[in-house]
Amino acid sequence: MTAEEQAQAVFEILSDVYEQSPWTLEQVKADLTQASTDYFYAYEEDDVVGFLALQQLVGEVEITNIAVKTSCQGRGYGRQLMAEIADIDMPIFLEVRASNQAAQALYQKNGFEVLGQRKNYYHAPVEDAVIMRRN
Structure with missing residues (x-):
């Protein structure tokens, strides 16, 4: 998936989950390019249905966003995304x-x-x- 496709998928999920996306598409694109951020994705077949965004800070990590498409909530995708951070030791x-x-x-x-x-x-x-x- 290209960076453009990643940004579009994240923005579509945010637009679905919230009445108005808290981030613009441009903000998502900029966040994806930061060296201090990591994104994890949940898929249903080939479609991105959820994501988790982390920001690495000095000695700690912040989850900046986690979201799952409304139609896919309750299917374990949130748990799957949280498993991605299980081994973080800070x-x-x-x-x-x-x-x-x-x-x-x-x-x-x-x-x-x-x-x-x-x-x-x-x-x-x-x-x-x-x-x-x-x-």
């Missing part, structure tokens, strides 16, 4: 919408614990973020 952080109980449950099953909240972190709609970490 703290991993993420933020998740306070209302997204399904995602929080997935993260907790994968060793993440709640650290705190960020008020009004998300927009469209405005919502708090739950900060989670896996050591």
Whole structure:
């Protein structure tokens, strides 16, 4: 898959999952070119149905996004994507919408614990973020 195809697939998933994609296609393209980012993909046959994006920071990792197409949710793709980071031996952080109980449950099953909240972190709609970490 070319970089252009990767960016388009990620953007299509974001556009499907969110009312409005939190990233533009140009932002996705730029993120894919960063040396500090890694992307993992979930496939259904030949179609990309989910992705996980990581950013490597000094001594820690941040999950910047994980998403699975709405029509494919509940089929284990989130668990498959989380398995990609099982062997990372440093703290991993993420933020998740306070209302997204399904995602929080997935993260907790994968060793993440709640650290705190960020008020009004998300927009469209405005919502708090739950900060989670896996050591």
